[in-house]
Amino acid sequence: MTTLYLVRHGENDRIVKGILAGTAAGVHLNARGVQQADQVAYRLKEKPIRTVYTSPLERAVETAAPLAQARHLQPIILPELRDGEVGDWTGRKVRALSKLKAWQHLQADPTTFRFPGGESIVELQARLVRAFEHILAAHGEQEMLAVVFHADPIKLVIAHFLGMPLNAFQRLNVDCGSISVLMVNGGTTRLAGMNLLPADRVP
Secondary structure, eight states, X not given: OEEEEEEEOOOBHHHHTTBOOTTOSOOOBOHHHHHHHHHHHXXXXXXXXXXXXXXXXXXXXXXXXXXXXXXXXXXXXXXXXXXXXXXXXXTOBHHHHTTSHHHHHHHHOGGGOBOTTSOBHHHHHHHHHHHHHHHHHXXXXXXXXXXXXXXXXXXXXXXXXXXXXXXXXXXXXXXXXXXXXXXXXXXEEEEEEEEEOTTSOXX
């Protein structure tokens, strides 16, 4: 059984302002986000995590750093773990986007949605699944691994491993600095915890 700790990066100012960051560079943790990254490291301190993987985006790398440093590990950056390529929506306010028909399409039928000038939800999930197939193939059973990346990507990975319809992935919730836990054994997967926050016990 391989245990995957799926960590959403900490808070940043674009989240506070309701701006869609996508894969934009230069989005760093704010003070609360730094605190959340430290909390993740503290909450997982008793877990014998062997490897820390991270998205290449700064907000994820900065969240992974305290966890990796506590174990004297060098985080492994996987480009496939980056956030969704949202194209023309990059840098726009979610409040304004939510009024568009395209946004309603995204919420109602993500299987047929493509971000304007970006990738489709199907493509996004497919590259994330490839990344996790690579991660699982690189490690033996009984290992514990941490993967630090982004909200929708975490939800899409959980949906895939649980066999959920893609159109249902938006029903899941993943907060900044949260930890979700997947236990994978061949073709069998168990969701041991989701969106765990500091008050929650991490299995």
